[in-house]
Amino acid sequence: MVQKGSMILALLVLSSSALITLPISSYPFSAFPVPSANPIPGVFPSTSPNSPPPVGSELIPDFGPAWAAAKAKAKALVASFSLEQKVNVSTGVGWMGGRCVGNIPAIGDWPGLCLEDSPLGVRFTDFVTAFPAGVNAATTWNRTLIRARGKAIGQEFKGKGAHVGLGPMMNMGRIAQGGRNWEGFGADPFLTGEAAYETVLGWQEGGAQACAKHYINNEQEHLRDHESSHADDRTEHEIYVHPFMRAVQAGVASVMCSYNQVNATWACENDRTLNQILKGELGFQGYIMSDWGAHHSTLAAVAGLDMSMPGDITFSSGTSWWGANLTAFVENGTIADTRVDDMAERIIAAWYLLGQDENYPDVSFNAFFPNDPDTNEHVDVQDDHFKVVREIGAASTVLLKNVGDALPLRKPRSVAIIGNDSGPSGRGPNGYSDRGGDDGTLAMGWGSGTANFPYLITPLEAIQQRARQDRSSVSWFFSNWDLAGAAATALDQDVALVFVNADSGEDYITVDGNEGDRKNLTLWGNANNLINAVAEANPNTIVVVHSVGPAILEPWIENPNVTAVLWAGLPGQESGNSLVDVLYGAVNPSGRLPYTIAKDPADYSAQLITGGNTNEIILIEYTEALNIDYRHFDANGIEPRFEFGFGLSYTTFAYSGLRIWPVQQWDGNSVALERAWAKGEPSPNVEGGSTALWLHRPAFEVTFKVRNTGKVQGGELYLHFPSSAGEPPSVLRGFSDVLLHPGQSKTVTITLSRYDLSIWDTDAQGWRKPEGEFTFSVGASSRDFRLKGSIPL
Numbered sequence: 137m138v139q140k141g142s143m144i145l146a147l148l149v150l151s152s153s154a155l156i157t158l159p160i161s162s163y164p165f166s167a168f169p170v171p172s173a174n175p176i177p178g179v180f181p182s183t184s185p186n187s188p189p190p191v192g193s194e195l196i197p198d199f200g201p202a203w204a205a206a207k208a209k210a211k212a213l214v215a216s217f218s219l220e221q222k223v224n225v226s227t228g229v230g231w232m233g234g235r236c237v238g239n240i241p242a243i244g245d246w247p248g249l250c251l252e253d254s255p256l257g258v259r260f261t262d263f264v265t266a267f268p269a270g271v272n273a274a275t276t277w278n279r280t281l282i283r284a285r286g287k288a289i290g291q292e293f294k295g296k297g298a299h300v301g302l303g304p305m306m307n308m309g310r311i312a313q314g315g316r317n318w319e320g321f322g323a324d325p326f327l328t329g330e331a332a333y334e335t336v337l338g339w340q341e342g343g344a345q346a347c348a349k350h351y352i353n354n355e356q357e358h359l360r361d362h363e364s365s366h367a368d369d370r371t372e373h374e375i376y377v378h379p380f381m382r383a384v385q386a387g388v389a390s391v392m393c394s395y396n397q398v399n400a401t402w403a404c405e406n407d408r409t410l411n412q413i414l415k416g417e418l419g420f421q422g423y424i425m426s427d428w429g430a431h432h433s434t435l436a437a438v439a440g441l442d443m444s445m446p447g448d449i450t451f452s453s454g455t456s457w458w459g460a461n462l463t464a465f466v467e468n469g470t471i472a473d474t475r476v477d478d479m480a481e482r483i484i485a486a487w488y489l490l491g492q493d494e495n496y497p498d499v500s501f502n503a504f505f506p507n508d509p510d511t512n513e514h515v516d517v518q519d520d521h522f523k524v525v526r527e528i529g530a531a532s533t534v535l536l537k538n539v540g541d542a543l544p545l546r547k548p549r550s551v552a553i554i555g556n557d558s559g560p561s562g563r564g565p566n567g568y569s570d571r572g573g574d575d576g577t578l579a580m581g582w583g584s585g586t587a588n589f590p591y592l593i594t595p596l597e598a599i600q601q602r603a604r605q606d607r608s609s610v611s612w613f614f615s616n617w618d619l620a621g622a623a624a625t626a627l628d629q630d631v632a633l634v635f636v637n638a639d640s641g642e643d644y645i646t647v648d649g650n651e652g653d654r655k656n657l658t659l660w661g662n663a664n665n666l667i668n669a670v671a672e673a674n675p676n677t678i679v680v681v682h683s684v685g686p687a688i689l690e691p692w693i694e695n696p697n698v699t700a701v702l703w704a705g706l707p708g709q710e711s712g713n714s715l716v717d718v719l720y721g722a723v724n725p726s727g728r729l730p731y732t733i734a735k736d737p738a739d740y741s742a743q744l745i746t747g748g749n750t751n752e753i754i755l756i757e758y759t760e761a762l763n764i765d766y767r768h769f770d771a772n773g774i775e776p777r778f779e780f781g782f783g784l785s786y787t788t789f790a791y792s793g794l795r796i797w798p799v800q801q802w803d804g805n806s807v808a809l810e811r812a813w814a815k816g817e818p819s820p821n822v823e824g825g826s827t828a829l830w831l832h833r834p835a836f837e838v839t840f841k842v843r844n845t846g847k848v849q850g851g852e853l854y855l856h857f858p859s860s861a862g863e864p865p866s867v868l869r870g871f872s873d874v875l876l877h878p879g880q881s882k883t884v885t886i887t888l889s890r891y892d893l894s895i896w897d898t899d900a901q902g903w904r905k906p907e908g909e910f911t912f913s914v915g916a917s918s919r920d921f922r923l924k925g926s927i928p929l
Contacts, residue, residue: 179829185340185387185490191279192872194834194887197337199387199489203421206488210481217243217480219473220463225480226437227458228447231428235502235511236298237584238428238445240483249487250499251347251425251445255303255319256580256708257289257587258296260503263516265292266589267525269580269706270305271685272532274321274331274730278873281528286335288521290342295517297499299492300345300390304335305585306379307354309685309731310764313744315357315640315652318684318706319585322730323765324780325375326868329382336386345490348383349392350427352376352409356756357643357652359748361430364397367758372413373896374762381418385832389422389486393441395430397753404430410440422489423482434461437471442479518590522710529707529714535700535725535784536733542676542699544721544786548630551603553612554622554670556661557635557682559596565589565709572645574637574660578682579711583642583652589709595635595680598712602720616661623673632674633719636663637682653744657688657737664691671697680704680715686733689777703729721786726873728783728917732766732776739776741768766918767864781868781917787846787878791914791922794840798928799833799887806830813890814929818902831894831903834887840914840923841883844876858908861895866918893927905929 180195184202189195214222221243229239237260238251253259256267267289273282286304293301307316309323317323321331332348339346353365353376367376380391391414393404403409404426414420423442431444434457449455465471487493502511535543545551553559561567561576566589568575572582577594580586596612603610613625616636626632636659643652648660658664659681671677671692678700681687692698702725707714717723734740741760748754763771766780809830813819819831857863870886893910894903910929913921 185337188337188341188386191283191334196385196829196832197387202387202489203485206485207421207481209488210484213246213484214477214480219466219476222476222480223458223462223466225483226443226476227456227462228443228445230448230454230456231446231451232504233447235499235504237302237503238300238425240443246484249299249483250297251300251302252293252296252298252503253302254585254587255305256585258292258298258301258501258517259584259587260506261296261501261512262506262514262588263518263590264296264587265518265521265525266580266587266592266709267521268528268532268708269318270303270320270331270335271318271322271730272528272705272707273335274327275532275534275705275727276528277327277728277871278531278726279330279334280873281524281531282331282334283338284524285528286338286346287342288338288519288524290339290344290346291519292342292517292521294343295497296501296515297497298344299487299490299496300347301339302347302349302392303585304332304339304346304383305349306332306383307350308376308379308764310355310742310758311653311744312657312686312731312734312737312740313640313654314355314685315650315654316581316583316585316642318581318640321379323732324730324868325378327730327871329379330871332379333382333386336383336388340387340389340490343490343492343496345389345486345492346383347390347392347425348380348388350394351380351391351414351424352394352403353398353758354394354396354403355742356744358744358746359750359754360643361395362748362750362752363745363754363756364400365756365758366399368761369898370896371758371761375764377413377418380414384414384418384420387489389489390443391420391422391424392427393424393430395427402430402432402436404441405433405436405439407439415440421482422486423479431457433457434465435471437462437465437475437479442482525708526710526713526717529704529710530717530723532705532707532727533715533718533725534703534727534729534782535718535786536703536778536782537693537698537701538784539696539699542631542678543702543719545631545719547606548608550609550611550629550631551599552626552629552632552674553596553599553610553635554626554632555635555663555666556614556616557637557680558594558612558633559614560592560594565592570641570645572641572647574639574647577635577711578637578639578706579708580706581639581641581684582645582647585642592709593712595633595712595715598716599633599719602716616663616666619665619669622666623669626670626674626677629674630676632670632677633680634667634670634677635680635682636661636667638684638687640684654684657686659683659687667692667698668695671695675699678702682706682711686731688735688737689733690735693777703727724786725783726785728781729778730780732769732780733778734769735775735777739769739774741765762862763864767867770865770918779917779919782920783917785846787844789876789916790843790845792841792843793883794838794914794923794925796836796838796925796927799835799837810890813894813905816905816907818897818900818904819894831891832889835890835893836888836927838870838886838888838912838914838925839883841881842874842876843881844878847878856911856913857895858906858910860908861906863895866913868918869912888927893929
């Protein structure tokens with residue numbers, strides 16, 4: 137394999153009290169190219185999800201014409217339906233009432249819909265790919281790889297005949313112990329939003345409808361359907377809505393509302409979040425489905441819900457909030473018939489938008505009876521997707537420690553492989569239902585966000601294959617509890633590799649007392665004692681961690697005999713191969729943490745709320761507001777063990793030549809809006825609401841030069857708000873990825889929009905530029921800044 141790596145660049149906005157109030161028009165404009173065929177300045181001309189903008193384009197795709205055409209077709213079709221048929225478009229057939237986890241029945245010539253999990257592959261079937269988890273996709277900080285993963289997943293859903301894939305998952309990782317954090321993209325809204333955007337563009341280019349979930353504030357598993365998340369309006373807009381806004385800009389077909397309440401109203405019947413924000417401000421044109429069983433009343437239709445899933449009130453009950461009840465509410469005038477038209481039209485328009493009316497494959501699997509020969513055709517949709525799995529697995533591996541260049545390995549004479557996480561499970565890769573067990577190497581968490589492994593390459597298998605090439609001797613010891621045996625295996629070996637993990641998942645499965653959410657942030661299976669025992673026996677101990685999220689590493693991270701640490705996350709089916717690529721230097725480690733690893737669990741801004749019962753609604757107050765994850769650490773002067781964005785490399789980089797200038801303005805229609813914004817006036821809720829296109833056009837270009845000063849290929853970037861804004865000290869606002877060979881230099885460009893420089897004004901209900909000077913920093917993590925500049929406003 138060729139030695140390769142990618143450079144991770146992230147831009148942060150820093151605070152300052154200085155004041156600059158020069159009008160935008162007083163600055164010279166750079167020549168920014170405008171696509172000649174583009175009728176809307178600042179918008180990428182795109183006619184359908186089949187032709188998204190290329191990766192790296194700073195222009196927003198215009199799916200408006202495609203939605204309009206799809207809605208016209210849907211309107212014509214729905215006009216031929218009876219009231220009962222329109223209601224059936226919006227009502228699932230009930231749990232296990234069809235071959236998919238969710239099913240909308242056929243109506244006349246319209247075939248209905250198959251909805252299927254999960255965000256990392258097609259669940260409950262065979263001959264599919266088990267992709268790296270969402271958190272690993274985000275850890276690459278690489279838009280190209282994130283897009284490729286999304287496209288491959290979409291292709292597999294289409295290949296199996298599933299119309300709707302239930303992903304991506306975009307929860308924010310507010311609580312470090314959150315059971316489903318690994319399905320999402322980390323703990324920063326910008327990073328999560330960019331990963332969601334690229335995933336949706338790729339997924340729908342692959343041919344299947346994407347479903348952005350879980351909307352909104354579904355941040356823990358404990359009593360997720362008996363809790364009310366209380367977040368203020370500004371926090372909601374700047375943190376939790378942002379990723380969904382980016383999914384909408386990517387043309388996402390559907391959104392799933394969540395189990396919890398939001399400010400004391402169920403998320404699936406919340407007029408504020410569904411109608412006012414999602415469909416109003418964000419201009420979402422697709423349909424909103426309920427999470428499975430998150431539908432609570434017939435009147436939820438009025439609040440903006442468009443599809444009831446799986447359709448019954450409780451699984452297999454034969455009852456429904458909609459169906460005959462919704463029909464009766466329309467007939468007696470309680471719910472307008474135009475609302476039911478709108479629901480059906482939104483659902484069918486998404487089907488047309490993705491071109492699923494033309495030669496779409498039939499459903500070829502049975503999620504509930506996978507061994508039924510009459511309903512399972514065992515269609516192989518894997519193609520060569522293992523390649524992107526392996527590449528993402530390597531690109532998402534984070535090098536946390538590397539003393540004396542312990543890594544990469546250089547043909548060691550002897551290698552000891554220690555720990556249960558290094559080898560296969562005694563039950564095989566799919567031996568636990570929905571992966572609900574922690575035995576053997578960990579490559580995905582548990583719950584509905586899983587898929588069956590077609591195979592799983594363990595670290596043991598991959599390292600042995602490499603050892604044959606290097607003529608190294610290999611020994612191993614799987615027990616995490618026999619510390620004497622582990623130490624004896626590691627004694628006198630050139631290198632001892634210790635494999636440890638931490639698992640979590642959805643609340644319907646409990647593993648080792650962890651009911652979805654993790655009970656604590658320690659590594660599992662006696663890991664701390666195992667690492668220290670091996671390190672006492674071997675002065676070159678390297679730790680590999682497969683984890684769903686942050687873990688406390690303090691018991692051993694400063695042990696001088698622990699010479700290197702690789703954070704491998706949940707890499708999917710090519711796990712061992714991806715790891716070997718990094719261990720032996722075929723791939724330079726370029727992964728960056730998508731969350732903060734603290735020294736103490738109490739250092740995090742939000743803690744898991746426990747207690748309560750199903751007879752009451754527990755209250756979860758978002759008192760940290762904007763200060764989640766690294767923002768909280770920065771604002772309170774807390775030193776983390778490894779900060780957000782941290783990641784070492786086998787090479788080094790030099791930064792220079794920082795420049796920033798305004799971008800060319802293209803038309804006079806938005807001049808008044810832009811000048812008002814420059815004066816600090818909130819943006820009005822014009823067409824498209826707060827996501828009016830002018831607010832998201834490129835406004836500034838930041839360029840700088842990066843040079844690879846090391847001996848191997850590799851790569852690394854970061855933006856700070858005025859003090860008047862009330863923002864955290866540093867806020868991520870951009871990143872890019874480049875590949876640099878030794879000695880090679882490249883100029884990197886990051887664009888900033890007015891939205892990037894705005895805060896949500898809760899009184900005016902619009903985006904506003906705060907008064908004061910904006911400064912920014914370019915660097916390798918949220919605390920490793922190399923260049924600084926200011927924005928000319």
